[in-house]
Amino acid sequence: MPRLLLFIPLALFGVLILFLWKGLSIDPRELPSALIDKPFPAFKVEALLQPERQLTTADLIGKPILVNVWATWCPSCRQEHNQLLRIAQENKIAIIGLNYKDNRQAATQWLTELGNPYQFNIYDESGMLGLDLGVYGAPETYLLDAQGIVRFRHVGVVTEQTWQELQAIMQSWGANKNV
């Protein structure tokens, strides 16, 4: 028995290594969203392309959607744009744009030039809806379920891998009908 006790430091060292190893693959810039499993914040904001149209939370409810926070001043948004177009083409989920602290003219031009993957865009010029949502930098992508509850947030560029992850989450809902 005392001989076994001699291995305790080694075991503790092993545990330490395990934690440090895990720490290597954690990105400290990626914050967990405070809104997970909470409803999307209430808002009443103009649409980007139709300024006369007032969008509210009701426009986000009914089926699962992706809400993509983007702006023309954000280089990573340009980087993910093609992936968003591909997702839109697959037609498995609707993408709603949240145009964050941007210029309407520049944003409209961006969509004409690069293509428009969004069903509609919320024009959050002041960034106050973004603040309510806990946005700390574009691009961010939120996955909402049919009740408008935030289920997942991705910070940074949406890649093919992110899209696979999102699909896996949506498939887990399919299996579990009460969402």
Added chain:
Amino acid sequence: MFRFLLLLMLFSLNSAYAAIDTYEFKDADKQARFHDLVADLRCPKCQNQNLADSNAAIAQDLRQKIYEMLDAERSNSEIIDYMVARYGDFVLYEPRFNSQNAILWLGPFVLLIAGLLVVIFLVRQRSKKNTSEDSSMALDAQQQKSLQKVLNKDKK
């Protein structure tokens, strides 16, 4: 050259404070609370800067929001709750005790107590061993006799 450096330092100081000093407060109390809040809240975009230090767009927005909330007579705790509701515990430089970080708060005390228990256990065991060794060291009558014999032999 020295003068030039001095001048440069002076200007760099000014630009560092410029971000904060654009707000006008109704009273000194609000101003003091504003400075406390922006010093204690962390910028979500930055890894280790408070709102006062950061020039990130989000930090500017949050400073503006804090200013507006102070203007609307909100209390410090209301403002902090507002920020935590949106950005999570990450924004707090003075973390709150909750179930997720309980291990960090309590862990050191648990380890301390565990360490003390181990020390007490070891000390007890050692002293028990020592006393038992003492009794085994004591010679019985037979041994005493042979020892005496050896000693006497030396004397001769």
